[in-house]
Amino acid sequence: MLTEHSRIDHALARIDARVKILSALVILAMILSYRGFAFPGLVTLICLILTFGMGVRLRVLLLRYSEPLFIAAVIIAVKLLFAGKDPMFSAQFMGIAINGYRDGFLEGLQIANRIVSAVSLIALLGFSTPFAEFIAGLSWFRVPKGFVEILMFAYRYIFVLFDDAQVIYQAQKNRLGYSTLRRGLSSFGTLAGSLTIKAFDHSQSTTVAMMQRGYDGTMPMLKHKPFRLHEVAMTMVLLICLGVLWKI
Amino acid sequence: MEDLARLAVNIDVFSYADGTQALGNIALDVRKGEFLGILGSNGSGKTTLLKVMDGLIKDYKGSVLLDGSDVRKLSPKQIYAKVGLVFQNPDEQLFAPTVLEDVSFGPQNMGFSDSEVRQRALSALQQVDMEGLAKKSIHHLSFGQRKRVCIAGLLAMGHEILLLDEPTAGLDPMGEYRMMNLLMKLNRERGVTVVMATHSVDLVPLFLSRLFILSKGKIARSGTPEEVFTAPETMQNVKLRLPQMAELIYRLKHEDGVGFERVPLTIGEARREILRTLEERHA
Numbered sequence: 001m002l003t004e005h006s007r008i009d010h011a012l013a014r015i016d017a018r019v020k021i022l023s024a025l026v027i028l029a030m031i032l033s034y035r036g037f038a039f040p041g042l043v044t045l046i047c048l049i050l051t052f053g054m055g056v057r058l059r060v061l062l063l064r065y066s067e068p069l070f071i072a073a074v075i076i077a078v079k080l081l082f083a084g085k086d087p088m089f090s091a092q093f094m095g096i097a098i099n100g101y102r103d104g105f106l107e108g109l110q111i112a113n114r115i116v117s118a119v120s121l122i123a124l125l126g127f128s129t130p131f132a133e134f135i136a137g138l139s140w141f142r143v144p145k146g147f148v149e150i151l152m153f154a155y156r157y158i159f160v161l162f163d164d165a166q167v168i169y170q171a172q173k174n175r176l177g178y179s180t181l182r183r184g185l186s187s188f189g190t191l192a193g194s195l196t197i198k199a200f201d202h203s204q205s206t207t208v209a210m211m212q213r214g215y216d217g218t219m220p221m222l223k224h225k226p227f228r229l230h231e232v233a234m235t236m237v238l239l240i241c242l243g244v245l246w247k248i
Numbered sequence: 249m250e251d252l253a254r255l256a257v258n259i260d261v262f263s264y265a266d267g268t269q270a271l272g273n274i275a276l277d278v279r280k281g282e283f284l285g286i287l288g289s290n291g292s293g294k295t296t297l298l299k300v301m302d303g304l305i306k307d308y309k310g311s312v313l314l315d316g317s318d319v320r321k322l323s324p325k326q327i328y329a330k331v332g333l334v335f336q337n338p339d340e341q342l343f344a345p346t347v348l349e350d351v352s353f354g355p356q357n358m359g360f361s362d363s364e365v366r367q368r369a370l371s372a373l374q375q376v377d378m379e380g381l382a383k384k385s386i387h388h389l390s391f392g393q394r395k396r397v398c399i400a401g402l403l404a405m406g407h408e409i410l411l412l413d414e415p416t417a418g419l420d421p422m423g424e425y426r427m428m429n430l431l432m433k434l435n436r437e438r439g440v441t442v443v444m445a446t447h448s449v450d451l452v453p454l455f456l457s458r459l460f461i462l463s464k465g466k467i468a469r470s471g472t473p474e475e476v477f478t479a480p481e482t483m484q485n486v487k488l489r490l491p492q493m494a495e496l497i498y499r500l501k502h503e504d505g506v507g508f509e510r511v512p513l514t515i516g517e518a519r520r521e522i523l524r525t526l527e528e529r530h531a
Contacts, residue, residue, distance in 0.1 A: 130383075131349075132344065152344075155345050156386060201340075205335060209341040215357060221349065221356065
């Protein structure tokens, strides 16, 4: 739920989710197919400006970037040390020769640049698109309706069931339910069974609660509205501009 | 108009599938604008009675009339346009990712425009003092806040009758007080008819206008809090107790011979009664 950290009244948040998803996919393809640093770097810069413009705090952003940045760093290190032919440096560490390669390093940087750029783009999409609108957008892209509805419920109930699982696990642990491997397996089986029953109970109650509020089998938030012409036109202009930059 | 029964419940008998009788000889009416309580110990049939009133249980002998129409003959949409049940566990009721999306669900199903849906949802959240948390994820809310969102979800649809199953269960003392104040505000300022099932006897005299004591699926006693709490024996028989203040004064009166005229139910009433008794003694 990235929208929790951003301003929901921002202009970007009001744009149709389908337009944003489609644009993100096109730009993602451009990033991945570009050979060089400039285009992904530019996309990263624009995304960061827009993300901060939406009121996202640096700490939140760094938290989101921590994993991809770590992966990018590992890729750079691996490429530097194990790929390439043009020597950049040579060193001895505990009697082991360590060689770094310039072309490997550049290749690693290029991949890392793409990773950061793609993550920035997807983060911007996340910060500017409420979850319900995002999955409604997915349904327009012909993602099966059943899958989209499950995705919506899963997001909410994964936390509820996780809490339930924790309570059951603690209750079992307090009574030595995991003292031996055999007991642990048996307890885990009981936990899984209890969770299944709880999930079923939850589903029944939730259905009743939803029916009380007019649910008739179709989720109102998944109904699609017509596209707004000015949004589509502006997006097309943006994509064309980016396409020209990508070509250069 | 004030005395017009919105819900008239007459249940001869209702039994669960295993044959256990859950409700029997129930006759109660809910009048427009009332704040009514169903008091009972665990397993007394409070939740079942609320489900009957909400049209969720229909295989009983008897009748439940909503504004004069048998709920069994009404469609779910007709029932739920007027009556809404708030479950004891909010996690069974809230399903959308964020507060605003969940509260918007009802108005969206009613076919309102986007701006009307948003306006209704925000207004309902304002009524339950949750407007600042509209875009919060449901799982980041406290238990009390989640209960408030459940109520907002029904208010956004314009429900006139709210049925609440143990609305104060699981809340801390301040949370209990805030919840009851919220319900009282909705009842007095918005004219929402409130029916709540509870076993919190200390809260009842402060807020409720009329109550029904339920025991083993039957109504053991009914009336205003003053009428119901005059007989401690009845309360013990139904596995409940008097409000703590009433219990104290009752014991002082009957076991220590202090000359209280009446048994007060709230701290304010008890204070006045104690001061009056002390003044009489000094005089």
